[in-house]
Structures are given as structure tokens and as C-alpha cells.
Amino acid sequence: xxxxxxxxxxxxxxxxxxxxxxxxxxxxxxxxxxxxxxxxxxxxxxxxxxxxxxxxxxxxxxxxxxxxxxxxxxxxxxxxxxxxxxxxxxxxxxxxxxxxxxxxxxxxxxxxxxxxxxxxxxxxxxxxxxxxxxxxxxxxxxxxxxxxxxxxxxxxxxxxxxxxxxxxxxxxxxxxxxxxxxxxxxxxxxxxxxxxxxxxxxxxxxxxxxxxxxxxxxxxxxxxxxxxxxxxxxxxxxxxxxxxxxxxxxxxxxxxxxxxxxxxxxxxxxxxxxxxxxxxxxxxxxxxxxxxxxxxxxxxxxxxxxxxxxxxxxxxxxxxxxxxxxxxxxxxxxxxx
Numbered sequence: 001x002x003x004x005x006x007x008x009x010x011x012x013x014x015x016x017x018x019x020x021x022x023x024x025x026x027x028x029x030x031x032x033x034x035x036x037x038x039x040x041x042x043x044x045x046x047x048x049x050x051x052x053x054x055x056x057x058x059x060x061x062x063x064x065x066x067x068x069x070x071x072x073x074x075x076x077x078x079x080x081x082x083x084x085x086x087x088x089x090x091x092x093x094x095x096x097x098x099x100x101x102x103x104x105x106x107x108x109x110x111x112x113x114x115x116x117x118x119x120x121x122x123x124x125x126x127x128x129x130x131x132x133x134x135x136x137x138x139x140x141x142x143x144x145x146x147x148x149x150x151x152x153x154x155x156x157x158x159x160x161x162x163x164x165x166x167x168x169x170x171x172x173x174x175x176x177x178x179x180x181x182x183x184x185x186x187x188x189x190x191x192x193x194x195x196x197x198x199x200x201x202x203x204x205x206x207x208x209x210x211x212x213x214x215x216x217x218x219x220x221x222x223x224x225x226x227x228x229x230x231x232x233x234x235x236x237x238x239x240x241x242x243x244x245x246x247x248x249x250x251x252x253x254x255x256x257x258x259x260x261x262x263x264x265x266x267x268x269x270x271x272x273x274x275x276x277x278x279x280x281x282x283x284x285x286x287x288x289x290x291x292x293x294x295x296x297x298x299x300x301x302x303x304x305x306x307x308x309x310x311x312x313x314x315x316x317x318x319x320x321x322x323x324x325x326x327x328x329x330x331x332x333x334x335x336x337x
Contacts, residue, residue: 001025001089002036007084015062018071024056027086031229038089042079044200049234059085092152095132100259112149113204142178148204162199162216166226169202175213177202181215181222181238181256194218196238203227203244218256225262243280 003011006020018301028037030046033055040059041050047066050058057071061182075081100103111117111129119134123129124143133147136155141147145159148167153159157171160178171177183194198217203226208214212230214222215238221235225244236242236252242254243262251269254260258272261280272290274279282294285301294300304312 001091004086005073009039011088012075012081012084014059014081015074016071017074018057022056022071024089026089027082028055030055030058033070038073038082038085040078042082042150052196079280083216088236093134093136098201118155130167144199145178162221163202163299164199166204166206168205170207171217172208172210172212172232175208176213176286178216179213180219183218183238198222198239206230209250212236215256231268237274249286 002025003020005016005022007023008014009016009020010171022240023036024038025036028034028039030039030041030049030053033039035054035056037055038057038059039053040053040062047064050066050068053069055070057073058069059073059075059081060066061076062074062080065235075087076128095114095116097114097116100119100121102119103117103121105111105117105123106125108125109123109127109177111123114131114327115129115133116135117123118139120138121135122140123135124141124145126143127141127145129135130149130151131145132150134152135141135217136153136157138156138308139153141159142159143164147165149169151165151169153171155173157173157223158176160176165177178200183196184191185194195215196218197336198219199221200214200216201221202224205227206224207229209230209232211232212234214224214236216222217239220239222238223241225242227245228242229247231248231250233251234248237254237256239257240254242265242285245262246264248259248266249268252266253271255272255274257275259277261278261282263281264278265283267284267286269287270284270290276290276293278290281297283299284290285299285303287303291300
């Protein structure tokens with residue numbers, strides 16, 4: 001879709017420094033933008049690209065002093081404004097109502113007339129599909145699931161059973177929601193599987209990345225509150241609760257029965273132990289390992305950055321000698337007494 005800069009400035013409350021009749025129809029980076037592209041500057045390190053960009057306009061903070069070759073849409077938060085305008089310029093596909101001839105829909109299921117059910121999709125017993133939902137190719141919606149209005153299950157998504165999804169959620173290919181949690185008890189003759197009888201409840205406006213898994217609850221539901229964003233390859237174990245507006249990057253692993261607050265951010269490969277609580281407004285740096293309750297908001301980290309192999313090997317050797325060094329210090333302290 002295309003819009004003039006004047007229209008965008010009025011609709012989104014930006015100040016415009018440039019020709020209001022200039023039209024844009026796509027978003028692009030500063031370095032690869034063309035004459036009908038809208039770009040943005042949120043990282044000051046890229047300021048040098050402003051003087052050479054071929055973009056029609058750039059979303060930029062009012063206090064940015066670098067020369068800009070394009071028209072400027074002035075906003076206090078260029079990145080957030082870029083996200084809003086990008087949604088307008090690149091709208092999601094409109095559902096094509098109806099079910100493909102290869103889809104299998106149980107007679108006890110309820111599917112809204114406006115929903116789109118793709119090739120080889122399966123809708124199980126007593127499941128409910130809301131208005132304008134897209135159930136993509138190869139997706140399996142098991143029994144007793146509910147998908148509320150305007151959700152998009154892109155392709156090959158699996159809802160095992162008893163999964164409730166709020167409005168406007170997006171589930172990317174390969175995501176599995178509601179599989180059994182890792183529930184086992186050791187008996188005299190080996191492992192005894194513990195039935196996982198809970199489900200999964202997901203709020204509105206959540207997004208689940210490709211090949212991400214959210215296990216069902218052991219007894220009660222695993223819960224994602226509104227506006228939770230999970231990257232690809234994230235693992236949420238049974239009975240965990242994730243607070244609203246929390247986001248997790250790739251390879252984050254949350255163990256069972258963890259309670260996570262609102263607006264928390266997990267960088268890549270963060271891991272937690274089970275049965276802990278994390279308060280609101282916590283940020284974990286990449287590869288952090290969380291082993292106890294976090295009760296104060298703030299930034300947390302627990303990892304070593306990469307360094308030359310020789311330096312790392314020397315540090316490891318020093319760590320291995322810490323025990324002997326500690327014993328030597330104790331002996332010396334006793335002698336000093």
C-alpha cells in the first residue's frame with residue numbers, strides 16, 4: 001500500500017520536514033532504501049548513512065543533528081513509529097473464507113464462516129475457531145481447543161489439546177502448544193509417566209516463534225498473559241506463567257512451575273531452574289542462568305564473554321587452583337594468629 005508523507009504525519013502525529021505529497025509504499029534500511037521507501041534511524045552508529053540514503057523519508061528524532069538527504073518525519077521513538085507505519089504499508093493477508101477440500105474438520109467443531117482453513121489442516125473434536133482466523137497448511141488443532149478472532153497459525157502448527165488462544169495471536173511454523181510436560185516419577189522398576197492433564201491458556205496479541213514449544217500444565221494450565229512475544233526455539237515447561245508484555249529471544253529455556261512477571265526481557269539462551277519467581281521489569285543478558293527468585297527489577301547477567309583460547313585456558317587453570325589457594329590462605333591466617 002502507498003501513502004503520502006502528509007498522510008503519515010497526520011495519522012501518526014509526526015512533524016514533517018519535507019514535501020507532504022511525496023509517496024512511500026515500503027520500508028527499507030538506510031543503506032538499501034529506494035525513492036519510494038521509508039527508513040528510520042534509531043542507532044546513532046548509523047548516522048553517517050543519513051547523508052547518502054536514497055530513501056524518500058526517514059523517521060528520526062528531532063534532536064538528531066546529522067545531515068539527512070531525505071525528508072524527515074520527526075518522532076521521539078523512531079523504531080516504535082517505524083513498527084506502526086510498517087504495519088500500515090505491509091498489511092497482513094486477508095483471510096479467504098472457507099476450508100480447503102483436503103482439510104479435516106470434526107463434526108463437533110465450530111468454525112466461523114469468515115475463517116480460512118488451509119490444505120491438510122485438521123480441526124479436532126469440540127474445538128472452536130473464531131472470526132477471521134487463518135489456520136495454515138498442515139496445522140493440527142486438537143480436541144477442546146479455542147482460537148479467538150483474528151489469529152494466524154501460519155503453517156504446520158500443532159495445538160495438542162485443551163489450548164485456548166486469545167485474539168490477534170500469531171503462531172509461526174513448527175510451533176507446538178500443549179504437548180506433555182516432562183512429568184515422570186521414579187518407581188522401583190523405572191520411570192512412571194505422570195499424566196499431564198492441564199492445558200495452555202494464551203492471552204491476546206501473543207506471538208510464538210518457529211519451532212517454539214509450550215508444554216501443557218501437569219494439573220492446572222500453563223499461562224501466557226497478553227502480549228507475550230517468544231522468539232524461535234524457545235521452550236516453556238509445564239505450569240509456568242509468563243507475565244504480560246514479556247519477551248524471550250531464541251533458545252531461552254524456562255523450567256517448570258516458574259512465575260515470570262510483566263515486561264521482562266530474556267536475551268538469547270537464558271535458562272532457569274524450576275519453581276522460582278521473577279518479578280516485573282527484569283532484563284537477563286544472553287546465556288544468563290537463573291537459579292533463584294529475582295525480587296528486584298533491573299539487569300542481571302551470569303556469563304563469560306568470549307576471549308582468546310589461550311587466555312581462557314589460563315583462567316580455567318587458575319580456577320582449578322582456587323581450592324588449594326583457599327586452604328593455603330586459611331593455614332597462613334591460623335599461623336598469623
